[in-house]
Structures are given as structure tokens and as C-alpha cells.
Amino acid sequence: MSKIVIDARELRTSTGRYVERLLHYLQKIDNSNNYTVLLKPQDFEGWTPTNKKFHKLESPYKEFTWSEQIDLLRQIKKLEPDLVHFAMTQQPVLYRGRVVTTIHDLTTARFRNPAKNWLVFTVKRWVYRWVTRYVAHKSIFVMTDTEYVKDDLARFANLNSRKITVTYLAADKITEPAEALEDFPEGNFIFYVGRSLPHKNLKRLLEAFQIAQAKHPDLNLVLAGKRDKTFLALKALATLRGIKNVHFTGFISEANLRWLYENAQAYVFPSLSEGFGLPGLEAMIHGCPLISSNATCLPEVYGAAAVYFDPLSVEDMAETIDKVLGSEKLRKEMVSKGRKQADKYSWQRMAEQTLEVYKEALL
Numbered sequence: 001m002s003k004i005v006i007d008a009r010e011l012r013t014s015t016g017r018y019v020e021r022l023l024h025y026l027q028k029i030d031n032s033n034n035y036t037v038l039l040k041p042q043d044f045e046g047w048t049p050t051n052k053k054f055h056k057l058e059s060p061y062k063e064f065t066w067s068e069q070i071d072l073l074r075q076i077k078k079l080e081p082d083l084v085h086f087a088m089t090q091q092p093v094l095y096r097g098r099v100v101t102t103i104h105d106l107t108t109a110r111f112r113n114p115a116k117n118w119l120v121f122t123v124k125r126w127v128y129r130w131v132t133r134y135v136a137h138k139s140i141f142v143m144t145d146t147e148y149v150k151d152d153l154a155r156f157a158n159l160n161s162r163k164i165t166v167t168y169l170a171a172d173k174i175t176e177p178a179e180a181l182e183d184f185p186e187g188n189f190i191f192y193v194g195r196s197l198p199h200k201n202l203k204r205l206l207e208a209f210q211i212a213q214a215k216h217p218d219l220n221l222v223l224a225g226k227r228d229k230t231f232l233a234l235k236a237l238a239t240l241r242g243i244k245n246v247h248f249t250g251f252i253s254e255a256n257l258r259w260l261y262e263n264a265q266a267y268v269f270p271s272l273s274e275g276f277g278l279p280g281l282e283a284m285i286h287g288c289p290l291i292s293s294n295a296t297c298l299p300e301v302y303g304a305a306a307v308y309f310d311p312l313s314v315e316d317m318a319e320t321i322d323k324v325l326g327s328e329k330l331r332k333e334m335v336s337k338g339r340k341q342a343d344k345y346s347w348q349r350m351a352e353q354t355l356e357v358y359k360e361a362l363l
Helices: 016-029 066-079 118-138 147-156 202-212 229-240 254-263 278-285 298-305 314-325 328-342 347-361
Strands: 003-007 034-039 054-058 083-086 099-102 141-144 164-166 189-193 220-224 246-250 266-269 290-293 307-309
Touching: 003 016, 003 066, 016 054, 016 347, 034 066, 083 347, 099 118, 099 347, 118 147, 141 147, 141 347, 147 164, 189 202, 189 254, 202 220, 202 229, 202 314, 220 254, 229 246, 266 278, 266 314, 278 290, 278 298, 278 328, 290 298, 290 314, 298 328, 307 314, 314 328
Parallel strands: 003 034, 003 083, 034 054, 083 099, 099 141, 141 164, 189 220, 189 266, 220 246, 266 290, 290 307
Antiparallel strands: none
């Protein structure tokens, strides 16, 4: 019996689904080890263990801060764990115990966030690159979401790929009843949901949509996500260029998201860089045709179930959208292939593979 600490401070972030599903299934499959789950204070009441071997502990230490490096280090040392699993790259670099780390992608190391202070973000990105390389070597094992990221990380950190294990993620069908968006215009639509950071490539999606409207004048584009600075900049761009039928919904509920998946002509994923691409898989599991960028890991995850385009070519993106919208037969084939592709992935299998990594790290 070993004492394992899981750093779940990212539970409610954009990558928190991985941590939440890992914890859910570990509690089903492991009744031998004792676990301490570190949670931010705001998440403490929202997560309750279902296995008596799992215990939660408040950890109010923000990522990429001195508090993380000093106070979190002190907290973990006091727990005297046999193994710590950091579910993200950031962690106390001076911790010398047994560690496994999940590195989801290298996007932060390569793309700037214009919503952040340029100087502060540049310094943090430099630190992030150093930490990524350091952590990759310090960890007994590293886990990634795809083979693409495994190879990318091995090159970036000059790391032996044999210490990296791929644990694919999965998608869940939304259980809440579908609920239409209020005041949503009638007609066909394509959509995207998520953040609007530069690597998400939404500016080119806007431009491709404008081209596609020449053949599909009644088509709508729905962009769902938090109305932050980058989304507001996209909205201003759409207004400036006179691009009609673009709808910025802001934050939407799970019920709204299910309705979008189930009623859209297609989900369009124009990203330049992903570690897995969970929204595209979610589209597939809900029977929504997927039009995807061919960048990084996306063809690996989606296989032959998506129709791909070059994300750097607005014209190719527009032509691919037109191709899918113009063929009901193709969309039906994509729906069938998409459901089969989504069924290949399993959260429980991901948890089982992770547990095997724990066992090997504890030898």
C-alpha cells in the first residue's frame, strides 16, 4: 500500500476534464493505495470522494507563483507521499520525491497570448519552457495525451521517448436535455466552442466563413466561449469587415452545447496546435460532422472520421466547409464514422494505464 498525491488544482480549468475523469475512474479501480487529492479552495466543496481510500486537501497555491514553489513544496513534503502525480507541467521544481507528470502539449511554449502583458507573458513563457524540459527529465515517467505530443516532447526536451506513456483521453455524451439558445436565428449553422487564443485560429475561420457565404448566403457561424479580450477583438473584426450572421454567444450551458452539437451542420475546429482536441471528439459522439484542421495531433485522434483542411489556408478551409455543407450523403457518412471513432476511446482505460504507470514508478 502506497501513499499517492494527485495535484488536482487544475480541476476547473480548460484541461480539468482530464483530472476529473482520472479521479472518477481511479476510485473505481484502485482500492489498494491511499490517495490525497490537492484542490483549490473554490473547488473543495465541489468534489467529494466516493472511495474511502481517497481524501481531499485544500491547496491554495496558484500556478506559476513563488507560493507554488515554496508553500506547495512544503505541503507535499509534510504529506510524505511515496509518489506525486502532477496533472500539469507546473509544479515545485525543488521537490525531490518520486514524481510522474502529465504534459498535455507544448502550446504555451510556442504561442503568445495577446490578452496578457507582453513582458510578463514573455518571461513566464521562458520559465515555462525551462520548467517543461526540467520536469520531463526529473519525472520518473511522463504521460501525454497523444503520440504526436510524445514525439514532440521527446524532441523538445531531448528526452528518451521510452519514459513517455500515451494515455488517450475520451469524450462523454452530455446527459442534460438539449436546450436551444435564446433568440437564435433560424437556418443552418456551423460552430466552434472554446477559447479564442491565437493558436485556435479563429480569425482565419471568420475569413473562411465569409468566403463560404458566397455559396451559402443563409449560413450562420456560432462562436461560443467566454467573452474575453480576444473574443471581443474577433467580434470587432467581424463588424469591421461586414461579416454577417456571426453569433458570439458568450458562456453557454451544457444543455446549450448539446443542442449545438445535435443541430449544427458541422463543427469546425481550425486550431493550429492541440494536445488532443477533445471538442472534436465530443462533436463526433453527439453525431455532429467534424471539419478539422490537419495540424499536430488532430488526424491521429480523429482518423478518417473528419474532413481535414490546411489551417494556414483560408481558401482551403472555405472549400472544405463548402464540400461538407454541399453533400448530405457525406455528412451522414461522417456522422457514422464519427461515432465509431469516438467509441475507440475510454476514460476508464486512460485511468487503468495511469495506474500502471504509478505501479511501475513505485517499484
